[in-house]
Amino acid sequence: WALHLENVTMSLSGQYKCTFATYPYGTKAAKIQLTVKAEEERHYLKKVWLKQTLEIPCLEDATSENLSTYPLKWLVGEKGREEELVTKEPSCPAVYRNSSMLLGQRVLLGLNNALKVFPTKITDDGRVFSCHVLFHPERVQRSSTTVRVFGK
Numbered sequence: 001w002a003l004h005l006e007n008v009t010m011s012l013s014g015q016y017k018c019t020f021a022t023y024p025y026g027t028k029a030a031k032i033q034l035t036v037k038a039e040e041e042r043h044y045l046k047k048v049w050l051k052q053t054l055e056i057p058c059l060e061d062a063t064s065e066n067l068s069t070y071p072l073k074w075l076v077g078e079k080g081r082e083e084e085l086v087t088k089e090p091s092c093p094a095v096y097r098n099s100s101m102l103l104g105q106r107v108l109l110g111l112n113n114a115l116k117v118f119p120t121k122i123t124d125d126g127r128v129f130s131c132h133v134l135f136h137p138e139r140v141q142r143s144s145t146t147v148r149v150f151g152k
Contacts, residue, residue: 009138041142050151054117058131077128125149
């Protein structure tokens with residue numbers, strides 16, 4: 001006995017009750033509280049050597065979902081502000097924003113929508129790169145990665 005919900009939106013949040021009759025024990029019931037979150041966020045830390053290629057997966061554990069069928073964007077945050085680097089719509093080429101100049105044309109959208117930065121510079125240390133995937137207007141997943149750059 002299961003309730004399957006498709007195209008879940010925030011409006012489906014609430015208490016659900018399942019009631020069924022048994023013999024000879026009578027009616028049985030169970031309740032469950034469903035909370036639908038609009039945005040899910042995970043944080044990661046990535047260590048990289050100076051002058052190497054930094055590659056950050058969009059969503060670390062999204063192997064079961066094909067990200068190419070959803071709109072996504074990469075942002076970079078530094079000193080309390082966030083700037084858009086690149087956006088990708090399904091079946092369209094990636095669009096690089098002017099803020100990618102901040103990284104000196106070192107940004108590239110790689111396979112599986114991973115962000116590549118080459119070469120890494122000491123100024124990349126402490127930057128936070130975040131990927132936002134719009135699975136549904138009410139369901140956004142966000143992955144943020146803080147970068148630590150080490151010199152040899």
